[in-house]
Amino acid sequence: MLEVIRLNSSKHPKPESLEFSYGTAGFRMLAKNLDSVVFRVGLLASLRSKALNGKTIGIMITASHNPPEDNGVKLVDPMGEMLDQNWEVHATALSNCNNVEELCNCLEQIISFFKIDLTTCSKIVIARDSRESGLKLLESTIDGLKSFNTEYQDFGLLTTPQLHYIVRCSNDISFGEASENGYYKKLSNSFNNIFHYENENENGKENSTKICVTIDAANGIGADKIVKLRSYLSEYVQLELVNDKFMEPQLLNVACGADFVKTNQKLPNGINSFNLNTLFCSFDGDADRIVFYYVDSDKVFKLLDGDKIATLFAFFFKKMLAFLELDVSIGIIQTAYANGSSTTYIEDNLQIPVIFTPTGVKHLHHKALDYDVGIYFEANGHGTVLFSQNFIKSVTNYQSNNIEKKRSINILKEIVNLINQTVGDAISDLLAVLVILNFFKFKPSDWDSNYKDLPNKLLKVIVKDRTIFKTTNAERSLVEPKFLQSKIDQLVKSYNKSRSFVRASGTENAVRVYAEAQDPKSCDELADKVSALVQEYS
Numbered sequence: 001m002l003e004v005i006r007l008n009s010s011k012h013p014k015p016e017s018l019e020f021s022y023g024t025a026g027f028r029m030l031a032k033n034l035d036s037v038v039f040r041v042g043l044l045a046s047l048r049s050k051a052l053n054g055k056t057i058g059i060m061i062t063a064s065h066n067p068p069e070d071n072g073v074k075l076v077d078p079m080g081e082m083l084d085q086n087w088e089v090h091a092t093a094l095s096n097c098n099n100v101e102e103l104c105n106c107l108e109q110i111i112s113f114f115k116i117d118l119t120t121c122s123k124i125v126i127a128r129d130s131r132e133s134g135l136k137l138l139e140s141t142i143d144g145l146k147s148f149n150t151e152y153q154d155f156g157l158l159t160t161p162q163l164h165y166i167v168r169c170s171n172d173i174s175f176g177e178a179s180e181n182g183y184y185k186k187l188s189n190s191f192n193n194i195f196h197y198e199n200e201n202e203n204g205k206e207n208s209t210k211i212c213v214t215i216d217a218a219n220g221i222g223a224d225k226i227v228k229l230r231s232y233l234s235e236y237v238q239l240e241l242v243n244d245k246f247m248e249p250q251l252l253n254v255a256c257g258a259d260f261v262k263t264n265q266k267l268p269n270g271i272n273s274f275n276l277n278t279l280f281c282s283f284d285g286d287a288d289r290i291v292f293y294y295v296d297s298d299k300v301f302k303l304l305d306g307d308k309i310a311t312l313f314a315f316f317f318k319k320m321l322a323f324l325e326l327d328v329s330i331g332i333i334q335t336a337y338a339n340g341s342s343t344t345y346i347e348d349n350l351q352i353p354v355i356f357t358p359t360g361v362k363h364l365h366h367k368a369l370d371y372d373v374g375i376y377f378e379a380n381g382h383g384t385v386l387f388s389q390n391f392i393k394s395v396t397n398y399q400s401n402n403i404e405k406k407r408s409i410n411i412l413k414e415i416v417n418l419i420n421q422t423v424g425d426a427i428s429d430l431l432a433v434l435v436i437l438n439f440f441k442f443k444p445s446d447w448d449s450n451y452k453d454l455p456n457k458l459l460k461v462i463v464k465d466r467t468i469f470k471t472t473n474a475e476r477s478l479v480e481p482k483f484l485q486s487k488i489d490q491l492v493k494s495y496n497k498s499r500s501f502v503r504a505s506g507t508e509n510a511v512r513v514y515a516e517a518q519d520p521k522s523c524d525e526l527a528d529k530v531s532a533l534v535q536e537y538s
C-alpha cells in the first residue's frame, strides 16, 4: 500500500516554502497552493474512516466567504460534526511533510498511534462549493482516497451543511435519506407541516398569509440549492433570489454575501433599498452562514445578525416551553463578538443563561450539547439549535387535550427536523426564522425591537507574528503580549458601556480588534486607540 502512496504522492509535491495548518475551519488559502494538502487530506480521511471501523467520513472543499481565488478543505466526522480536535494535529503534521519519506513516516506513526487496521474498509462522501479550482482539487483528493482503496461517493456541488447532513445520514439512517433530495424532503416536510399548523384556524381552514423573502446567495452554490428547494415548499412562501450566478465563480462573495453585509453594515450589490420593512437575507459562499436585514421606514439599513437570530430563537423556545410547562433546560452560547446588548437582553429579559466560548463553530457546538435546547450563534450568522434526547422524549410523550397546546407541541416536534442539528445551515436557519416570524406574525421591525445594538467596530491589524497574541477567558482577555491587556482595560474604562478585545485571526494572517461603546464616536475612538496599541507589534 505504501508503494502506491509513494507513487501517487510524487504527483502532488508540497510547495517548498509554505507551512500549513488545520485551522478553525480546516485548511484555507490560495487555491493554487492546496494541491498537496487535499491529496493528504484524502489519505487522512481514509485513515479516520478505518480508525472508526469504516464509518463514513465527509470531505468538503470550500473556502466559505473568502475571495474567489482561495479554496480550502475540511473533514466531517460521522455524526455530521467537525473533525475530532485530536486529529487536527495529525492533519497539520501530514500537510507539512516535505517529501515522500517524511509523509510515509508520518502515516505510519498515525497508523500505529491509533492502532488502525488497514484492512478495514474506508468510506468517504465528498462535495465542493462552486469555486473554479474545486474540480482540480477534487481530483487530487480522490488520488489520496484511491491510495488507500477507499470507497467514495462524489456529490458534486453542495452547500457545506448539505454535506454534513449526508455524512450523518450515511451513518445514521434514522436521520434521513443520504442524498441531496433527501435533504430537501426532510426540510420541506417539516416546513410545510409547521406552516399548516400555524395557519390553520379554528374551523380547520388555512389563512393564506404569504411570507416573502429576498435571498442574496453571494453568487455561490446556495443559489442553485434554493432553486431546487423551492419546488418542495408550500405556496405560502416566496423565495426571491439575487446574486445567484454560481456558474460565474469569479463573482463569488464579491460585494455581496453574509460577510460583506455584516462587515460593511450595508446592502449588497443587487438589492435596492426601495422596499421598506421587507425581509432580505444573505448567505455566504458555502451557505453555512446567514444574516438578515431590512430597510426601516426612515430608509435606514438595519441588520439582523447572528445575535438577533439567536435571540429570536430563544424568545420562541422560551415562550413555547413556558406555555407547555415543559421542564427542560435552555442555554445560549455566544462568542466575544456578540453585541453586549444581546447578552444583556438574553440574561435580563429572557432570563436564559449565556455561555461564552472561543470563536469557531466547533467550540460553540460542543457547549450547546450541555442543554436540552442549546442555541448557539456567532454574530456573523453561523449557528443552529441542538436538542437533547431528553427534550425529544418530553415532546414526544406530551399529552394534552388543549387545542393550542397540541398545536404548539406539533410545531416543536417538526422544528427538531427543520433545524439542521449537525452544523449551522443558512437554508435551514432561513426556514426556521420564517416559521417563527409567521408564528408571531412579526414584521422585520417587530423582530428588531427586542434590543438595540450597541455601536460596534471590527478592525484588522497586520502584525509581524500573530501567534504572540495569546488569549484567555473565551478570547476576551490577552495574557500575552504582557501588559497589553491592562492598557486596553485602561482605555475601556474611559468610555461608557464599552468593551474591547484583541485576538489573532484563525483564518487570516492578522489580528482582529473589536470595540463597542454607548455611542458611535466613542466606539470609533476606542477601536482606533486599541488598534494603535496593537500596531506597535507590526
Ligand code: 16G
Pocket (backbone or CB within 6 Å): 024, 025, 064, 359, 360, 361, 362, 378, 380, 382, 504, 505, 506, 507, 508, 512
Ligand atoms: C471560520 C469559522 C467561523 C469563525 C471564523 C472566524 C467554522 C465553520 N467557521 O470561518 O465560525 O467565525 O472562522 O475567523 O468554524 P477569524 O478567526 O479569522 O476571525
Ligand code: ZN
Pocket (backbone or CB within 6 Å): 063, 064, 065, 284, 285, 286, 287, 288, 289
Ligand atoms: Zn461558510
